[in-house]
Amino acid sequence: MMAFRGLLHAEWTKFRSVRGWATGTAVAALMIVLFAVLTGASATGDGARPIPVGPDGGPVSDSFYLVHQPLHGDGSITVDVTALTTVIAGESGGTVPWAKAGLIIRAGERPGSSYAAVMVTGGHGVRMQHDYVHDHAGPPGQVSAAGPRWLRLTRTGDTITGEASTDGSRWSPLATVRLPGLAATVQAGLFVACPNAVQGRGTVxxxxxxxxxxxxxxxxxxxxxxxxxxxxxxxxxxGGYPPVPTGGAVDVHGPRMSGGFAPAGDGFTVTGAGDLAPATRSEIPTGGVAGDLLFGAFPALIALCVVGALFITTEYRHALIGTTLTAGPHRTRVLAAKAIVLGGVTFVTSLPAVALALPLGEQIARAQGLYLFPVTTAAAARIDVGLAALLALTAVFALGVGTVLRRSATAVTTVVVALVLPHLLVLTPILPASAQRWLTLVTPDAAFAVQQTLIRYPHVDGVYTPANGYYPLGALPGLAVLCGYTAVALGLAAVLLRRRDT
Known part of the structure; x- marks a missing residue:
């Protein structure tokens, strides 16, 4: 144990004695903070249209067409739905899976107000949803004249119960939810919404x-x-309404469709657009996320690749490796000591840099009018620790590659290509979305999931790409992928270090 402590002390002495290594680590930390400040200062917001905020504090889509009457006190509304059709980008036909038509009770008219709704959907059967983030599944199947669905909402105080039926006589309860502080008189009725359809990397x-x-x-x-x-x-x-379908008979004025309702027998035909759901990144293109402010981690990663590789290849270049291994004949222990010193120094310097960069960048960006998706205290702590761990693992990975290749230029190039190239391909629209997804599953770039703060809700279709802040893996599984690459690099380095002559 004492001998290993001596190795740690020796490697620490080497690290702090070489000005370039210490400077490179400090520069990496400085870049994290500097890029956060510059990103925040260059941000511009769009204050012309407000972003609705739901009861949980997150941004939401709260737009739909409503045919309503006031309900005073307790009561219920029941209706049957016999058709739900969609128009996508001016062409009749097609399916929007989360197109919605049904009954709704709202707590207020302010965008982002609490609500409860029961609905048929374009591709997910009957659902009951409330307060944007909550979704309860009901009977499956699409609605049609031959297969209508009956829906019912019942208010009792501040609780709302949703039910569904396939024949209007036998009812299945979907859920009972509570809307705290529900006023005595509320607006309730029939609604129709249709989110933008996802096509490729965008929506229409x-x-x-x-x-x-x-x-x-x-x-x-x-x-x-x-x-x-x-x-x-x-x-x-x-997102607005689509253009009028070509060749279609749509009762609107002007080049685009519009919401509206008209009598249809004893009932109504209602056309609507928009959505009742958590907002995705693609719906707020002028908004920002924590990962945008921490872009400095990317150039910091490159600097640490260089430091990590040079921490061992410099000894080969100057023929000092023999002296190092003579002083510590257990070669694996020497490599372990280098990895602990390098990873420890990187983690300790990166952690305060990230902890400072995130709130500082947020404060500056908000002062510029930029909307930022909210980050909880727990998520901010996870980003701080996770990103510092990512950078530490990067440095140690570079150390392992440097030990295997022994040449500085070759090692640095290899590490940068392995770590930087996948990240560039993921953030730029060069590859198909499916290929980008695989890169964030099987390459070290998966570790950048530690920056992820956006939630992918199963009842919301969107452009869920890393460029928009969505990674297919969670923070810990993503970091585990980089841990695997680092372990393989160190394991191979240990084997070759024992077998090779110095």
Whole structure:
């Protein structure tokens, strides 16, 4: 044990004695902070349209067409849905899986207000959803004239119960949810929403049209005229309506469709666009995430690749490796001591840099008017520790490669290509999205998932790419991929170090 402590002390003495190594580590930490400041200072926000914020504090899409009446006190509304069709980017037909048509009760008119809704969807059967992030599955299947769905919402105080039926007589409960502070009088009725359709790396506008039967109202309703309006048209997350379908007979004025409703027998035909769901990054293109502010970790990674490789290859270049191995005849222990010193120094210098860069960059960016997706305290701590660990593992990986190759230029080039090239390919639209996804699964770039703060909700379709801040692996599994590469590099280095002559 004492002998290994001596090796650690010797390697630490070497590291701090070479100005370039210590300077490179310090420069890497400085770049993390500097890039956060520059990114925040160059940010520009779009204050023209507000971003709705839901009850959980996150950004949401809150736009749909509503045909409504006021409900005072307790009561229920029941309706059957016999059709749900969609228009995508001006062409009739196609399917938007999360197009929605059904019943809704809202706590208020402010964008982001609490709500509860039961609905049929374009491809996910009947659902009950509330407050944007909560989703409960109901009976599967698509609605049609031959296979209608009956929906019911019942209010009792501040609790809302959703039910569904395939025949209007036998009902299946979906969920009972609570909307705290629900006013005595609320707006309730029929709604239709249709999020933008995902096509490739982007989205295109879409709209849906639903056919409802006669609403059955129980409780204190005015039993008068139904009013219709587009909710959320002025919000930043509303994508708008698509162009009028070519060759279609659409009752609108102008080049684009619009929301509206019309009598259809005893019921209504309603057309709407928008969504009730958590907002994705692609819906707020002017917004930012924590990973944007921490872009400095990328050039820092390159600097640490150089330091890590030179920490061993310099000894080969100057023929000092023989002296090092003579002083520590257990060669594996020498390599372990180098890895601990290098990884420890990198982690200790990177951790405060990340801890300073993230809140500093956020403060500057918000002062510039940029909207930033919220980051919880736990997520911020995970980013701090995870990114420092990523950079430490990067340096140790470079040490292992340098031990195997023994030549500085070759080792640095190999490490930079292995670590930097996948990241560049992931962030630029050169490769197909499927290839980019595989790169973030099987290459060291998977470790950048430690920066991920966005949540991919299963009831929201979106452009879920690393460039938008979404990684297929979680923080720990992503970091484990880099741990695997580092372990392999060190293992091979240990074997070759024992077998080779100095």
């Amino acid at each position: 506008t879409a709209a849906a049209t639903a056919v409802f039967g006669r609403p059955d109202l129980q409780g204190q309703w005015p039993q008068g005229r139904w009013d219709g309006e587009q909710f959320g048209a002025g919000t930043a997350t509303f």
